[in-house]
Structures are given as C-alpha cells and as structure tokens.
Amino acid sequence: MAVDTELKIELGKQGVFVTTIEELYNWGRRSSVWPMQFGLACCAIEMIATTMARYDLARFGAEVFRPSPRQADLMIISGTVTKKMAPQVVRLYNQMAEPKYVIAMGACAISGGPFKQGYNVLKGIDRYIPVDVHIPGCPPRPEALIQAFMTLQKKIDAQSLTGADRPRHLDAEAQGEFPVPEPGEHDLEPPSNPGVWTVPVVIR
Amino acid sequence: MKTVEEIKAAIEEAVPGAGVTLVTNPSPSAQHALLLAPERALEVAAFLRDSRELAFDFLSNVTGVDWLDKEIAEKVKVTRQVTKTVDGVEQTLDETVEETRKRVEPGYLEAVYHLYSVALRHGPLVIRMRTANRTDRVELPSVTPVWRGAEFQEREVFDLYGIVFTGHPDLRRILMWDGFKDYPMRRDYVDPDDYEYEPTAHDAVLARAKAHLESHPALTDSPVARTGEGNAPGREGAGAGA
Numbered sequence: 001m002a003v004d005t006e007l008k009i010e011l012g013k014q015g016v017f018v019t020t021i022e023e024l025y026n027w028g029r030r031s032s033v034w035p036m037q038f039g040l041a042c043c044a045i046e047m048i049a050t051t052m053a054r055y056d057l058a059r060f061g062a063e064v065f066r067p068s069p070r071q072a073d074l075m076i077i078s079g080t081v082t083k084k085m086a087p088q089v090v091r092l093y094n095q096m097a098e099p100k101y102v103i104a105m106g107a108c109a110i111s112g113g114p115f116k117q118g119y120n121v122l123k124g125i126d127r128y129i130p131v132d133v134h135i136p137g138c139p140p141r142p143e144a145l146i147q148a149f150m151t152l153q154k155k156i157d158a159q160s161l162t163g164a165d166r167p168r169h170l171d172a173e174a175q176g177e178f179p180v181p182e183p184g185e186h187d188l189e190p191p192s193n194p195g196v197w198t199v200p201v202v203i204r
Numbered sequence: 205m206k207t208v209e210e211i212k213a214a215i216e217e218a219v220p221g222a223g224v225t226l227v228t229n230p231s232p233s234a235q236h237a238l239l240l241a242p243e244r245a246l247e248v249a250a251f252l253r254d255s256r257e258l259a260f261d262f263l264s265n266v267t268g269v270d271w272l273d274k275e276i277a278e279k280v281k282v283t284r285q286v287t288k289t290v291d292g293v294e295q296t297l298d299e300t301v302e303e304t305r306k307r308v309e310p311g312y313l314e315a316v317y318h319l320y321s322v323a324l325r326h327g328p329l330v331i332r333m334r335t336a337n338r339t340d341r342v343e344l345p346s347v348t349p350v351w352r353g354a355e356f357q358e359r360e361v362f363d364l365y366g367i368v369f370t371g372h373p374d375l376r377r378i379l380m381w382d383g384f385k386d387y388p389m390r391r392d393y394v395d396p397d398d399y400e401y402e403p404t405a406h407d408a409v410l411a412r413a414k415a416h417l418e419s420h421p422a423l424t425d426s427p428v429a430r431t432g433e434g435n436a437p438g439r440e441g442a443g444a445g446a
Contacts, residue, residue, distance in 0.1 A: 084381050117409060119388045119395040120380065183381040187396035199400045 022161050030156040036072035037065035041079025043106040043139040050142040069095040080108035081122040090180045093129045098169030103148050104131045107138045127192035205326035208236040218251045237330035249350040260319035266357035268365035269314040270390045311338045346372035364389035
C-alpha cells in the first residue's frame with residue numbers, strides 16, 4: 001500500500017514522517033549493499049579505483065568490501081571469467097546469503113570480450129548465474145561502475161515485497177542455488193545453465 | 205658473444221657426439237638456433253650453463269611449436285626405356301620424363317628455449333629440441349634440473365602442446381584443468397562448438413556460427429529459444445538492466 005505522495009509531503013511539512021514497511025526495507029537494503037572483495041582481471045583495477053577517494057563508492061553505502069561471500073550482498077564480476085575459474089565463481093555466488101545481486105563489469109564478464117573465441121574463456125557469466133546489471137567497456141570507467149551501482153539501487157528500490165514479482169529471497173519456491181558446472185574433457189559441463197540463459201535473438 | 209657457429213663448435217668439443225645442428229633463420233634478424241638431439245641435450249645444457257666463456261645462467265623463455273605433417277611435391281627426372289616404332293622398325297629407346305612425386309614429411313613438436321647470460325651480459329641463444337612425431341613419441345628431456353626456471357614454462361608447454369618432458373619434477377597441467385584432454389595450441393585443435401550466439405560474426409566465426417545453427421535446428425525453430433522467454437528465475441521486472 002503506497003502512501004499518497006502529496007499527502008506525504010504535506011505531512012512532512014507538519015513534522016510527521018510517513019512511510020511504508022516496503023519503502024523502509026528497500027531503503028535499508030539499497031543503502032548498505034556490501035560488495036564482495038573479489039576481482040578477476042584488469043576491470044578489478046577500475047573497481048578498486050571506484051572505491052578510492054576520488055570516486056568514493058562509500059557515498060552509496062558500499063564502502064565495505066567483504067572478503068567472505070557469507071557477508072556480501074553484491075558480486076561484481078570484474079574481469080575475464082576463464083573456464084577454469086567459472087565453477088569457483090558460481091560456487092562463491094551460491095555461498096552468498098540472499099538477497100544477492102550481480103553486476104557483470106566489462107566486455108569479458110558480459111560476453112567474453114576480446115577473448116570470446118578463445119578456448120579458455122567463458123562467453124559471459126550470465127550463462128551460469130543471473131546478472132542484474134551489465135556494464136560494457138574495456139574496462140568501464142569508475143563512473144560506469146557507479147552508474148551500474150545506482151541502477152542496481154533503483155532496481156532494489158522498486159522491488160515489491162509481495163506479489164508475483166517479489167524478489168527471490170522472499171519467494172520460498174524460488175531457486176536459490178545454481179548448479180556449478182563441472183570441468184569436462186573438452187569444455188565445461190554443461191556449457192550453460194538453460195534455467196538462467198537461453199540463446200538470445202539476433203536481429204539482423 | 206660468440207657466434208652460433210662458434211658455440212656449436214664449442215659444444216661439439218665439450219660433448220663429443222652431441223648431435224647439434226644449426227637451424228638458420230633467413231629473416232633480417234638472423235637469429236639462428238641450435239637444434240639439439242634429445243639424447244644428449246641435458247649434457248649440452250649443463251655445458252652451456254657451466255662453461256666459463258658462455259655461462260648461460262638464465263633461461264628466459266620456453267615455448268612450443270607444432271609442425272604439422274607436410275606433403276611435399278617435387279619434380280624428379282626419371283629415365284626409362286620405351287619401345288617405339290620409328291620408321292617401321294621397333295626400337296628400344298631411353299626417354300627422360302619429369303614426374304611429380306609426393307612424399308609426406310612427418311610433423312613433430314618442437315620446444316624452443318631462449319638463453320641469456322646475466323654474468324657475461326650476452327644472449328639470446330636459441331636452442332630447440334624436436335620430438336619424433338606428434339602422436340605417441342612426444343617425449344623430450346626436461347631441462348629443469350639445469351635451469352630451475354624452466355619448471356612452470358615446461359608445464360605450460362606440456363599443457364598446451366602435449367610435449368612430455370621426462371625428468372620434470374612435477375609435470376601437471378598448469379593453465380587448463382586436470383581432466384582436460386586436448387592440447388589447445390596444436391594446429392589441429394578444434395575448440396568446443398559454442399557458437400550459438402555471435403551478434404557480430406564475420407569470417408571464420410561466421411562460418412562456425414552458421415555450421416552451429418545447421419547442426420542445431422532447434423535453435424532456429426523454437427520460439428522460446430529465439431526470444432529468450434523465461435530467462436532469469438524470479439529476477440525479472442523491476443527495472444532490470446541499465
């Protein structure tokens with residue numbers, strides 16, 4: 001049940017603060033998204049730059065990079081995901097507590113990038129885990145990561161706590177664990193998780 | 205530094221029957237290499253490191269090369285006897301004919317080492333070793349006992365080319381996972397057929413993408429597969445994507 005905006009402003013003028021549980025809950029969640037301290041390649045350097053004084057990701061409530069997946073809310077896939085690393089990335093994602101979010105940072109994380117045709121590089125981490133925000137770039141500038149972070153905050157803010165489109169951590173039926181691919185004789189088995197990723201349409 | 209020819213002579217003097225061959229490089233760099241016979245390679249390596257005049261104490265780089273089987277066509281002049289009727293008389297004549305003969309030169313795997321001397325500040329010296337073939341006789345002696353720095357690089361060559369270094373202290377794959385069966389840097393390696401989604405395909409990638417679609421007709425027919433419905437479970441809506 002949303003509060004009428006005009007009424008809310010009017011009440012605010014009188015010194016009365018009105019909100020909903022949903023708003024309060026989402027405000028709390030979006031203002032304290034803690035990323036996991038985890039970098040894969042050169043994009044990680046830009047991610048580190050984003051947290052430093054000049055760009056200061058702490059302004060968005062994400063100052064604490066947690067070294068353990070158990071304490072993290074956000075996984076920033078910052079760099080090339082090799083096929084050898086992909087099972088570990090999925091395992092780390094499974095070890096994170098709900099609610100959890102993923103930002104795929106840079107060309108490699110979203111598609112394989114310049115290494116797409118390589119035998120050893122995964123063609124995008126979205127083949128195994130659901131990605132909330134993709135940011136292109138090679139590597140993306142810190143501003144782009146901040147933009148992705150703000151997009152994620154908007155997404156969290158807009159989530160309703162009930163109904164069919166409620167977030168996964170409030171849905172008892174929702175699948176919370178994602179199968180970890182096995183290193184096979186020639187490739188990862190399976191090469192993608194069909195529950196997460198299907199072949200996109202190519203419009204020519 | 206001594207020239208490659210002088211080094212070759214020095215090796216042959218120190219290690220009799222070393223079986224060193226000079227492999228010339230016709231390019232402007234003229235960086236000629238010494239091809240070592242695998243049987244005596246360790247002795248030669250120890251000599252190169254310990255010799256006072258050479259003192260190659262630093263192994264900077266180890267790499268592999270895959271040489272495929274080569275089919276060589278060459279023209280050979282053949283003389284044979286032909287019976288001909290000349291002016292109504294049958295005669296046996298010698299005739300010279302040019303014939304094209306094809307022979308297959310078997311391929312091999314090659315390990316290339318670049319040596320420097322930090323003490324005497326010279327280098328590089330390029331040495332090479334070749335396996336007997338590309339399939340079952342792919343052993344070469346490891347030079348890790350002579351230059352410790354070869355350990356990881358020889359593991360990499362083993363991982364990507366499949367050269368088995370005998371005498372290596374810890375020969376395991378280093379880049380690919382243990383259960384991996386292929387050798388990705390070999391010329392005849394075929395990478396996994398995961399060309400289902402190539403938004404900007406061209407040239408070789410376009411050919412692979414087309415071949416993939418032909419072998420997986422379900423991808424083109426099924427509307428679900430083509431529109432990507434039911435993508436992420438429980439994460440749709442709510443302003444996904446920037």
